[in-house]
Amino acid sequence: MSDLSLNPLVLIGIGSSFAFSGLFYNLYQKKRQEVDELKKIPSFRPDQHLVKVLKASRHSRLQYVAVEGVVQPDGEPLASRFKPRCFGVIQKIMMQEKWKYWNSVSNSWIEKTTNKTETNNFVPFSLVSSESYIPDVYVKVQDPLEASSGILETVHHRIRRAEEGLVEIAVQGLTGEKPVALEEVEKLLRVGTTVTGFGELVLEGDQVIRLQAPKDGRKYFLTPTDHKGFIGQHEGVAKMWQSLSAITGITGAAILTTVVYSYFEKKDDRSE
Numbered sequence: 574m575s576d577l578s579l580n581p582l583v584l585i586g587i588g589s590s591f592a593f594s595g596l597f598y599n600l601y602q603k604k605r606q607e608v609d610e611l612k613k614i615p616s617f618r619p620d621q622h623l624v625k626v627l628k629a630s631r632h633s634r635l636q637y638v639a640v641e642g643v644v645q646p647d648g649e650p651l652a653s654r655f656k657p658r659c660f661g662v663i664q665k666i667m668m669q670e671k672w673k674y675w676n677s678v679s680n681s682w683i684e685k686t687t688n689k690t691e692t693n694n695f696v697p698f699s700l701v702s703s704e705s706y707i708p709d710v711y712v713k714v715q716d717p718l719e720a721s722s723g724i725l726e727t728v729h730h731r732i733r734r735a736e737e738g739l740v741e742i743a744v745q746g747l748t749g750e751k752p753v754a755l756e757e758v759e760k761l762l763r764v765g766t767t768v769t770g771f772g773e774l775v776l777e778g779d780q781v782i783r784l785q786a787p788k789d790g791r792k793y794f795l796t797p798t799d800h801k802g803f804i805g806q807h808e809g810v811a812k813m814w815q816s817l818s819a820i821t822g823i824t825g826a827a828i829l830t831t832v833v834y835s836y837f838e839k840k841d842d843r844s845e
Contacts (some may be wrong), residue, residue, distance in 0.1 A: 636787060656729055668691075
């Protein structure tokens with residue numbers, strides 16, 4: 574009963590390897606399909622070629638495309654509250670206090686987050702061509718806060734630790750609570766950032782284009798990279814799942830081969 578083939582841990586290892594291989598391959602197939610769908614989406618830049626395409630299209634509208642450009646405010650940009658000479662068009666500021674409260678049941682301090690506040694600001698902005706010093710074509714981004722994205726860059730993150738004096742320690746003993754820290758975070762979509770937006774394009778006038786949420790329900794989002802880089806990121810994830818599927822599958826096959834070989838080797842020894 575000590576045969577390798579009857580070892581429960583070995584059998585579990587074989588089954589787990591093949592199970593994970595199948596799971597990773599399924600994730601690879603889904604990501605590969607997603608990449609193929611992304612590659613089918615027409616990609617443009619804010620230039621005269623895009624204007625011509627829109628004028629030639631029905632109702633001067635492109636239902637779902639990708640447009641790559643550089644962020645430029647339509648008016649005055651937002652100044653960072655914490656970082657000098659840093660400007661953006663979307664700003665998120667988060668402040669939260671961390672306190673400790675005495676728990677008499679467990680005889681220990683429990684940390685909690687309180688007074689959490691979040692402020693979101695934005696100014697109208699457009700995407701312009703990175704190759705033009707004086708842009709003549711603008712893609713105005715409609716409702717940027719509604720576009721699902723991860724385009725904000727953390728420009729400030731600071732944790733201010735609370736300082737304890739003799740008076741504070743005495744008060745904390747009476748009240749059963751004490752401040753720990755104040756956390757400050759500021760995120761910006763900075764002016765000059767390269768952004769790719771996915772959505773519906775509508776031509777307004779001769780040179781102004783609006784990027785907005787598609788009416789067919791497809792995803793409206795912004796990503797802080799050029800179109801080629803965005804596709805490359807998704808292809809990288811697909812390759813990762815493919816590699817993991819191959820590694821776990823080969824591992825399971827190797828263990829199974831070893832078990833089968835060991836079984837027949839011992840069988841031959843017994844027959845002799």
